Amino acid sequence: MPGLQSLSKYERHWLKDDVRAALSVAAVALPVAIAYAQLTGVNAAVGLYSCVLPMLVYALMGTSRQLIVGPDAATCAVIAAVVTPLAAGDALKHWQLVMTMTVMTGFWCLIASRFKLGVLADFLSKPILMGLLNGVAITIIVGQFSKIFGFDFEEKYLLERLGGVPTYLSKTHGPTLLMALLTVAVYFAMKRFRPAWPSSMFAIAAGGLLVWVFNLGQFDIKTIGSVAGGLPTFQTPTFNLGIARELVMPALNLAMVSFVSMMLTARSFAAKNGYDIDADKEFRALGFANIASALSQGFAVSGADSRTAVNDANGGKTQLVSIIAACIIAIVAIFLTAPLEFIPSAALGVVLVIASIHLIDLKAIWKLRLRDRPAFFLALTTLFAVLFIGVIPGITLAVLLGLFQFLQTVMRPTDQVLGLDSKGVIRSVDNDEKAKAIPGVFIYRFNSPLTYFNATYFKRRLLERYVKESEHADCIIIDTVPCFTHLDLSVMAMLADLEVLFKKRGVRLILAGRKRQMIGWFQQTDMKFGDGGIVIRSDLYLAIKLNQHYKAALAEGSAAVVQKQEDDKDKVLTHSQL
Incomplete structure (x- = not known):
């Protein structure tokens, strides 16, 4: 447990910075976890469960001092794309499939760590990850339009949804759209006048407060509904185990995407703070973090770049930040879930759109055109594959294309x-x-x-x-x-x-x-x-x-x-x- 060894050498003067960073991380993680739970298709409390044990496990087993693990846009989009068709509208089955896929992802990570496959961090090349993140971000943004404008998409794929935009816009629900605009206004007002405060949390809290005070549910403004708080209870899957076979390869893809994304974040902050990380130990830490998430009824996690950046910006020195933040989120998940039922779905949609916009960097892909044309075409292919044929097929196609590109370089x-x-x-x-x-x-x-x-x-x-x-x-x-x-x-x-x-x-x-x-x-x-x-x-x-x-x-x-x-x-x- 490298993290435990690091904490055993803790210096007292670090505590003030770690506590301040932990409060900031928890403030950012709470609304994001709830929003990503909706993106995954599970109850809001599941998003909170997905933060607590994984953060504690990584704090003990990880080799990065700054990295914060938790729900991530790319991993949640992958899970939703795989599980939703298999669940066929059954909410309990959906939740259990999510946990099963999370366990499989954790075991794939442990197998990779056992065979010292940390080098796989370089397998999904930077161009592939650039195309993937941009494609996932655009997919999420389009998907959240239904929550912001107050309608439901009937189509499954992006192109069909875009084709039906004129029809859907005619179904816009006025009160829901006004709530979304209010959330945007509060978010950017906080960014303007209190940039150090957690804008997302205040924007969501403002929406929830308005729904509660003025009983806006009477105007058909959808909220996340009842949130079952308390300690998570262990449950075994009740679906046909044959369905689990459909999750094996997607779980492998998810393990690869989660690990590569986490390593990019961990390496960048390790380089900034002057230390090294061990890729194989990171694979093992990610594996146990995912298994811990599944055992606590949560979903798959990865390195959270936004929360890691908040940690570093507030001077976090050690993984004690994760431990304190996890305890704060656990208190909310167990004792303070009642107010969460008033949070408008439109507000969560806005938070997800804003978070996804930060993932989009089409300019970086365009710059590859002049510096490395094969990398440019690889990133562009990955982007369009994710948009047109889906996340999992897009990742598979991109990996195969990258492999063929490598073989071409070696063979010719x-x-x-x-x-x-x-x-x-x-x-x-x-x-x-x-x-x-x-x-x-x-x-x-x-x-x-x-x-x-x-x-x-x-x-x-x-x-x-x-x-x-x-x-x-x-x-x-x-x-x-x-x-x-x-x-x-x-x-x-x-x-x-x-x-x-x-x-x-x-x-x-x-x-x-x-x-x-x-x-x-x-x-x-x-x-x-x-x-x-x-x-x-x-x-x-x-x-x-x-x-x-x-x-x-x-x-x-x-x-x-x-x-x-x-x-x-x-x-x-x-x-x-x-």
């Missing part, structure tokens, strides 16, 4: 022909003419690890560039450092073919770099090297220098003797370098 990488500049430094031969090819020598670099699925491409590119750029060279030197990273029998067979091909043309083939590793692989595969086979050298400079000696000796008719001398020199130089 860049390559260079190398030469020497005026100072004798090896560099790429290109249009700036700072380096020139060495007469009679062709030096080739392939910028990707060689394996069975790109060995043929390597061979083709080497021959193409050799014929095009240095056909009269009688020596080919291959830089083995970037491409020969592991033993692959297909690659070794390809090397043997090249050696035979070039020997027929009287061309000497030299591998430069990773000498001991290469000799070991040649011995394992019974391939001939050295005199009469492929020559292996310690590095590019030595390969060039000893090749010059070999050519000079060849002109004198004593090449075999010089080859032996070259090998001896290489051994001595390698030993001295080591």
Whole structure:
């Protein structure tokens, strides 16, 4: 428990900052948790339950000092997209499916942590996450229009909903829209005159107070209704377990999205405050936090960037902030839920829209167009996939597209022909003419690890560039450092073919770099090297220098003797370098 170890070294002068940060975090988390509960399709109290135990668990098991876990827009949107069709309108079944999916998400995280798959934080690339968050934010905003304008969507998908906008606007419920506008006014007034205060909580409280004082329910203004407070009671699922099979892969997707989103937040604040976090331990902490949420009747959680930012801005030093904030939310969930039933749904819709607007950053996606076009197309594809075919299919498509993009980079990488500049430094031969090819020598670099699925491409590119750029060279030197990273029998067979091909043309083939590793692989595969086979050298400079000696000796008719001398020199130089 890294968090517990950190708390054991707690310094008393941190307490004031941690208490102030905890009060601010709780003030922000309360309205957001209630709003995200509605987004997920469960009772408001469930949103509060989803904060308490997960925050306590992460405080003990997490490696970040500032991160606050809790309900998140992306995770709630994913859960709602998966569970709503399976529940078919049954509220209890919906709630139980949400908890079941949350448990599965937690177990996927624990499995990933057990096999040290924290590197998966880099699997969902930043462009994919950018497209995902923008798509989820737009989907949430459109979905909340029904609460703000007082109508119900009949369509399931975004495009159909947008197509019916004129019809829906004609069904606008005036009192509901006025309540939404009042919430917006209070929110921005608080932002303007009291920016340090929790604007969302005051906006929602103002709406609830008006409903209670003036009995606005008589005007058909919808509220969140009765909130069953008290301690959560454990319940086992009563639905057909066959339905659980439908949740396995979506739970895996949810675990990936939650973890990557959490790691981006945790890493950014860790870097700002000058410490490191452990990705594998973070995976485990997220897993136990989700299991704790499900056991307390809550839904899936992730790293909450807005609440983490509030924590950091108020000077929070340790995870004691999470513990204090969780206790405050627990008191509200157990003893103070009665006033929550007066909160207007329109006010919650406004809070969700405002929170989602902060997730939208289309400008960042557009900037990728100039800096990295493949990343731009990947982000754009993810965005449109989430909007047009849904969150889960969109994530799956984006991950597959990112994987294919990676495979394309590995299978068809860049390559260079190398030469020497005026100072004798090896560099790429290109249009700036700072380096020139060495007469009679062709030096080739392939910028990707060689394996069975790109060995043929390597061979083709080497021959193409050799014929095009240095056909009269009688020596080919291959830089083995970037491409020969592991033993692959297909690659070794390809090397043997090249050696035979070039020997027929009287061309000497030299591998430069990773000498001991290469000799070991040649011995394992019974391939001939050295005199009469492929020559292996310690590095590019030595390969060039000893090749010059070999050519000079060849002109004198004593090449075999010089080859032996070259090998001896290489051994001595390698030993001295080591």
